[in-house]
Amino acid sequence: MIAPATTPTHPLLETHATALDEARAALAGRTWFSRYPESPSPRVYGEEAAGAGVTAHEAHLGHPYAALDDQPGDGSHVGGEVSPYGPRLGVTYPVLDLDRGLAAARAALPAWRDAGPQVRAAVCLEIIDRINARSFEMANAVMHTSGQPFVMSFQAGGPHAQDRAVEAVVAGLVEQERVPTSVVWEKPGRDRQGNPAPTRMQKDYRLVPRGVALVIGCNTFPTWNAYPGLFASLVTGNPVVVKPHPRAVLPLAVTVEVAREVLAEAGFDRALVQLAPEADGEGLARTLVERPEIVVVDYTGGPGFGSWLEENAAANGILVYTEKAGVNTVVVDSTDDLRGALGNLAFSLTLYSGQMCTAPQNIYVPEGGVDTDEGHLGFDEFGERLAAAIGRLTGDDAKAVELLGATVNDQVRSNADSLGRIADEAGGRVVLESRRVTHPTFADAVVRAPGLVALDVSREDVYTQECFGPVGFLVRTASTEQSLAQLADTVREHGAMTAAVYSTDERVLDAARDAAADAGVALSENLTGQVFVNQTAAFSDLHGTGANPAANAAYTDAAFVANRFRVITSRRHVA
Amino acid sequence: MIAPATTPTHPLLETHATALDEARAALAGRTWFSRYPESPSPRVYGEEAAGAGVTAHEAHLGHPYAALDDQPGDGSHVGGEVSPYGPRLGVTYPVLDLDRGLAAARAALPAWRDAGPQVRAAVCLEIIDRINARSFEMANAVMHTSGQPFVMSFQAGGPHAQDRAVEAVVAGLVEQERVPTSVVWEKPGRDRQGNPAPTRMQKDYRLVPRGVALVIGCNTFPTWNAYPGLFASLVTGNPVVVKPHPRAVLPLAVTVEVAREVLAEAGFDRALVQLAPEADGEGLARTLVERPEIVVVDYTGGPGFGSWLEENAAANGILVYTEKAGVNTVVVDSTDDLRGALGNLAFSLTLYSGQMCTAPQNIYVPEGGVDTDEGHLGFDEFGERLAAAIGRLTGDDAKAVELLGATVNDQVRSNADSLGRIADEAGGRVVLESRRVTHPTFADAVVRAPGLVALDVSREDVYTQECFGPVGFLVRTASTEQSLAQLADTVREHGAMTAAVYSTDERVLDAARDAAADAGVALSENLTGQVFVNQTAAFSDLHGTGANPAANAAYTDAAFVANRFRVITSRRHVA
Known part of the structure; x- marks a missing residue:
């Protein structure tokens, strides 16, 4: 009998085991669960946090975003964000060389695939924890790209988005864990003398990702709407290219920076998460969707491009998850x-x-x-x-x-x-x-x-x-x-x-x-208190239903994650 | 507090509870499981079974298939099956009036939806049990449409297809059961005096089907390849129109007849399963796919129409599950x-x-x-x-x-x-x-x-x-x-x-x-014994992977069922 594949080990597995267990239970029961406090109060995040967030934000302004210089590129930069509150951000971002970037993403896939769902989930949780640590910086970035008021920028752009990210991670993890790694299958039978002679086979089930995934961000909720797709694809083994809205790049640049940092520390290739910024009007999303490497797309934005995506990308065999618009x-x-x-x-x-x-x-x-x-x-x-x-x-x-x-x-x-x-x-x-x-x-x-x-x-x-x-x-x-x-x-x-x-x-x-x-x-x-129709709670409320033209998917149900990976069986007789 | 929705009851729930539990366990573990004996031996199915099957088959020959006369139609019939073994079958089938048939399917949906997944699964199991009882008749029908040898017609067209049907039922059931019916969500909080004052909401999760599903059958495995889609759609609440291959209608006519009979006995509308036969070359599949009522399609057949389906139906927002061709x-x-x-x-x-x-x-x-x-x-x-x-x-x-x-x-x-x-x-x-x-x-x-x-x-x-x-x-x-x-x-x-x-x-x-x-x-x-590369076992081997161009789906993983229904939340404050 061939030994089953060794179970991957990783230091982060233990770090996040309890958190993942709690999140698993919450998702199954759709009960209240939040990993990250939603209050920007100094009593929660510390007396220094708010000030440090402003400082960190301001350090970006007027500068190239150097932390992403290690992405494949030719040194050229784009960036023209103007805060809805007035100021020009003056941040520029290194342009991703698509040929080299997508090749790097593909090359990073096998090791990430073979790390298995538990290790991937733990690494994702570490990424999200580190993003949480930068929530005040993120609040400023979200505020000055989306135009959200500050507290909302903190909550929706920070902890609420992070909770949705954890939800996607756990939904993807649970879905993968439903497939056993290996089974000995025994079919009853008898030999010619009538004695029991079962047929026994070992069957190994290997989870494989789809390929390179694309996340297309929006202007109004750059993190909240990008994280479910980003982390659903990542936890199921797919490298991700993040294409932010050209007027809301900074929040996703910070996100991608943190993801790459954690991935490298955890022993994986930074190319598993890459930022593909563009100048306004460049049409990079379409260019990316037409690349053969891209096989999964998560999109939030206007119905025009969303419908084009549903019609064209789906026809090319790309999985498409959209959130467009509607009349609430x-x-x-x-x-x-x-x-x-x-x-x-x-x-x-x-x-x-x-x-x-x-x-x-x-x-x-x-x-x-x-x-x-x-x-x-x-x-x-x-x-x-x-x-x-x-x-x-x-x-x-x-x-x-x-x-x-x-x-x-x-x-x-x-x-x-x-x-x-x-x-x-x-x-x-x-x-x-x-x-x-x-x-x-x-x-x-x-x-x-x-x-x-x-x-x-x-x-x-x-x-x-x-x-x-x-x-x-x-x-x-x-x-x-x-x-x-x-x-x-x-x-x-x-x-x-x-x-x-x-x-x-x-x-x-x-x-x-x-x-x-x-x-x-x-x-x-009959909402009359402090819960509003606009708000959905991670782990409990589904955001969207996938059952009407506003969105073809929901955060986060099984359908949002189950098709992002496939199962490859190998089977052989065993004694 | 509003009472949670009453749990549907049905006599068939108890009948099939044990079987569903066993099948649930097998699917989760991917262990060996078979509900229906694969041997056509008289010791298993009885001394009279083989002869009765021939008699039942021969009673169809040369006659209109009257058991489907209650479908909406104008009395016209089609049918031109010729056995690959030579004889002309001479069976004709009532043509389905699409306008009335699809309207009837839609009208049948709400009661089937509201019956809930457990009742639907039990009714499906009853249908499959009754199909099993006609396995010898089915073997003759499969043999004289597909050209399979007799024992294979019995096994692949009968018990193996029926086991795949049970697998699809249970996969769909489990997927729906993962969504709780209702939860009281309690978010911790404090009032102005600092006393605990949680926000409590009741959230009800209602499962809704996509709409009317279409199953397009093939010539070579009319039942084995049709049952997974048929039962996956049905158990998730979608009425199904079965469009058989014009040269392999009889096995699916028997299937649809049994399904309608059981549905009616169980108190549901026969229109939940309908047969849409066509003359060879009529192109009815395309006509059906272009109907706005059809929102899910399962297809087995040549790559030409399969690719058209993937490109066009998917672009119209239809869920498409295909199995086409490849080079094994x-x-x-x-x-x-x-x-x-x-x-x-x-x-x-x-x-x-x-x-x-x-x-x-x-x-x-x-x-x-x-x-x-x-x-x-x-x-x-x-x-x-x-x-x-x-x-x-x-x-x-x-x-x-x-x-x-x-x-x-x-x-x-x-x-x-x-x-x-x-x-x-x-x-x-x-x-x-x-x-x-x-x-x-x-x-x-x-x-x-x-x-x-x-x-x-x-x-x-x-x-x-x-x-x-x-x-x-x-x-x-x-x-x-x-x-x-x-x-x-x-x-x-x-x-x-x-x-x-x-x-x-x-x-x-x-x-x-x-x-x-x-x-x-x-x-x-290293297959050297009585397991062959051509064969996959229900509950254990995935048939297809969905990861290469031969098929975009697999029998039966979560992705095959999770998107056939959607979840609609309603929430309200409770004390």
């Missing part, structure tokens, strides 16, 4: 906590000026109005009350910017400026203008509070398109029944990352769950 | 059991005249020859010995037909007739002609024993194309090292379902395992 929907039927509901909705609309892929856009309210604990409100009254709640939340400029952040691009600013035109064209009415907010520190930042347009349900031509940024539509429906039917129809056709319902009626809630299941969108019910 | 490869280096190795190889080439997608085609032998327990054999000597082994196995017509079966189509017959031309064009030599075998019972059957052509490794133009049927290539290489390199290269580029190696040298076996892992093909080592 809220159905308002009734509430026994009007103040809580309005506050929650206002916050969801306000946070990062609606520039979250999960922010609500369409709020369906029946023309007959809404029963509440403060009495019945007509359609218009409800709109006024929601506008007032937004006003309270964003009325003070200094406080407002800590929620709103800055607008990330001209399209968002143009959307914010278009409420009057939209209302006119749609035969509707501006309920709340998108207020211009002055940033007390960054004079050049364009900061906008959410605005609201009321229109009729018949104007699908207007509200079934994504209007990214601080714009909400109050859609007047005939009834809650119509609201729910419209939710199902529009999400099925146009996609959505989130849906929410407010109702005191169990029958309406049941109908909402059915509508959400039919549409393939996750549902939040 | 054997590397011969050395052996300590020449007689066993030759016997095993001869059998693999002979079984069903090489018309298995897993049959070997290219046998790499070094020009320096092969060390064996009977001394050193030169390249030509090895060829002669293999030819002799094939001759011994197939020399007696009456015995030979029990292994060879009948040729399934003109392409196979043409390939069998082309050995001289191929050898001439390739500068090679016919080592063994494909002998014409006379069937003692069916005078019209075209039966061919395997032939062998020796050629040089440089003639990739010849041996890297699939030459379906009783044709083997003895490829003369410079060395075993070159044989292994060529295995990896050709499989990576042209695909393969199987690979095998014969060597007494552990270093060669190690190198073969590496080559197989690089190429993404399963490896059988």
